[in-house]
Amino acid sequence: xxxxxxxxxxxxxxxxxxxxxxxxxxxxxxxxxxxxxxxxxxxxxxxxxxxxxxxxxxxxxxxxxxxxxxxxxxxxxxxxxxxxxxxxxxxxxxxxxxxxxxxxxxxxxxxxxxxxxxxxxxxxxxxxxxxxxxxxxxxxxxxxxxxxxxxxxxxxxxxxxxxxxxxxxxxxxxxxxxxxxxxxxxxxxxxxxxxxxxxxxxxxxxxxxxxxxxxxxxxxxxxxxxxxxxxxxxx
Amino acid sequence: xxxxxxxxxxxxxxxxxxxxxxxxxxxxxxxxxxxxxxxxxxxxxxxxxxxxxxxxxxxxxxxxxxxxxxxxxxxxxxxxxxxxxxxxxxxxxxxxxxxxxxxxxxxxxxxxxxxxxxxxxxxxxxxxxxxxxxxxxxxxxxxxxxxxxxxxxxxxxxxxxxxxxxxxxxxxxxxxxxxxxxxxxxxxxxxxxxxxxxxxxxxxxxxxxxxxxxxxxxxxxxxxxxxxxxxxxxx
Numbered sequence: 001x002x003x004x005x006x007x008x009x010x011x012x013x014x015x016x017x018x019x020x021x022x023x024x025x026x027x028x029x030x031x032x033x034x035x036x037x038x039x040x041x042x043x044x045x046x047x048x049x050x051x052x053x054x055x056x057x058x059x060x061x062x063x064x065x066x067x068x069x070x071x072x073x074x075x076x077x078x079x080x081x082x083x084x085x086x087x088x089x090x091x092x093x094x095x096x097x098x099x100x101x102x103x104x105x106x107x108x109x110x111x112x113x114x115x116x117x118x119x120x121x122x123x124x125x126x127x128x129x130x131x132x133x134x135x136x137x138x139x140x141x142x143x144x145x146x147x148x149x150x151x152x153x154x155x156x157x158x159x160x161x162x163x164x165x166x167x168x169x170x171x172x173x174x175x176x177x178x179x180x181x182x183x184x185x186x187x188x189x190x191x192x193x194x195x196x197x198x199x200x201x202x203x204x205x206x207x208x209x210x211x212x213x214x215x216x217x218x219x220x221x222x223x224x225x226x227x228x229x230x231x232x233x234x235x
Numbered sequence: 236x237x238x239x240x241x242x243x244x245x246x247x248x249x250x251x252x253x254x255x256x257x258x259x260x261x262x263x264x265x266x267x268x269x270x271x272x273x274x275x276x277x278x279x280x281x282x283x284x285x286x287x288x289x290x291x292x293x294x295x296x297x298x299x300x301x302x303x304x305x306x307x308x309x310x311x312x313x314x315x316x317x318x319x320x321x322x323x324x325x326x327x328x329x330x331x332x333x334x335x336x337x338x339x340x341x342x343x344x345x346x347x348x349x350x351x352x353x354x355x356x357x358x359x360x361x362x363x364x365x366x367x368x369x370x371x372x373x374x375x376x377x378x379x380x381x382x383x384x385x386x387x388x389x390x391x392x393x394x395x396x397x398x399x400x401x402x403x404x405x406x407x408x409x410x411x412x413x414x415x416x417x418x419x420x421x422x423x424x425x426x427x428x429x430x431x432x433x434x435x436x437x438x439x440x441x442x443x444x445x446x447x448x449x450x451x452x453x454x455x456x457x458x459x460x461x462x463x464x465x466x467x468x469x470x
Contacts, residue, residue, distance in 0.1 A: 068316055075310040081303055085323075092327070172418060179411040186407065189421070190428075 009080055012070040016063060016087055017143065020094070023059040024139040026052065027094050028132050030101035031198065035128030038108045038191070039121040049105035056098040063091040079215070086212050090142070093201045093208075097135070100194040100201075104128075107187045114184040117174055120167075124188065127163045127195045130156070134202045138209060147213040153206040154218065160199035167192045244315060247305040251298060251322055252378065255329070258294040259374040261287065262329050263367050265336035266433065270363030273343045273426070274356040284340035291333035298326040314450070321447050325377070328436045328443075332370070335429040335436075339363075342422045349419040352409055355402075359423065362398045362430045365391070369437045373444060382448040388441040389453065395434035402427045 030049050037045035067084050070076070076084060134153045141149040171185040171192075211217050265284055272280035302319050305311070311319060369388045376384040406420040406427075446452050 068320060072312045072316055077307045081307055085303060175417050176414040182410050
């Protein structure tokens with residue numbers, strides 16, 4: 001039953017890893033460019049981010065096909081099978097992070113028409129950069145099989161969550177101070193939430209990497225950071 | 236290489252299908268109960284929804300393990316392999332829909348402390364019921380191998396999107412009319428967005444069912460319904 005020929009399987013896996021890294025690079029770029037397009041009010045760059053998402057989606061499709069082909073041809077078992085299935089989860093997460101970047105870019109095209117909310121663009125860019133760094137480290141951890149680095153990423157997600165919580169409160173204040181800020185703040189708030197979700201997905205990826213390297217999912221529950229469900233102040 | 240013994244594989248797949256249906260039933264219940272807990276301001280029910288999510292997550296884990304075991308043991312190829320991989324996507328979508336229901340329930344516990352926003356609870360419940368029906372039909376379509384029913388679900392997602400767009404505008408208006416509505420509306424808006432995302436995920440599931448039955452993903456792009464990225468009115 002076990003038709004797994006080590007070298008052929010390893011070659012396939014290397015090919016898939018290369019595709020994952022390529023996809024990861026495009027997603028990192030999408031995050032940074034989406035945040036920059038907002039900060040610089042650059043509608044053309046926002047449009048480019050939206051277009052670039054097609055390449056990301058195509059890579060996911062290709063990775064899925066390669067993985068299915070590898071499973072069919074090499075019939076991997078136990079650890080090798082787990083690895084392939086984990087890789088599918090990594091690419092699915094990357095695809096979703098790419099979608100969030102695209103959503104941010106979409107809203108940029110709208111926000112440029114409104115009065116800027118002081119400090120918001122910069123704060124969002126800072127958040128986005130943090131998530132991009134986390135993603136970069138996660139991809140490095142994956143390639144190097146470095147579970148410790150992945151664990152560091154996992155802990156860093158709290159910082160992104162804290163940034164998000166602070167922004168949520170700030171937007172509420174702005175909206176209450178002046179109703180003309182409401183529409184812009186709603187969009188900005190969505191963007192912040194999108195970045196926070198990117199951070200969550202990156203953290204899930206880091207956990208997959210830990211699983212890939214150690215064979216076990218990290219046990220200790222990571223602290224959940226979005227506390228806004230419990231914000232009850234009414235100003 | 237092809238060690239696939241038809242009857243054993245079919246038995247495994249049947250077992251996995253049963254788990255998917257079980258998981259789907261729990262997720263349907265979570266959607267309805269989350270919406271009802273908001274409409275009835277029932278904090279205990281909201282708490283129960285949050286607790287019940289653990290059973291949903293456990294089922295996803297079990298489905299993943301069963302699928303991996305089936306791939307390892309039966310070494311399915313072509314269509315059979317595609318089926319198993321599709322099933323993994325179905326369970327991943329169900330898990331995410333369950334998470335959204337949990338998020339809605341979390342916010343319910345907070346919203347009960349605030350003044351109700353007229354009509355909001357009922358509108359959200361209507362949206363949630365629509366999504367629950369879509370999910371029910373999707374699961375039926377999956378079990379019966381009914382691509383036509385899945386296509387009907389796919390088209391219905393537009394209605395959910397329209398409900399969402401209408402609510403988005405309504406919440407904006409309420410916030411502008413009276414800043415004391417802002418915090419509640421932010422939470423309600425998140426809930427509406429969560430339900431809209433559930434609709435998207437259900438639609439993805441319907442597309443997976445079409446793929447499972449026909450071997451092809453539906454080609455005609457479905458109309459995208461969340462137009463709020465383009466809302467520019469400032470009141």
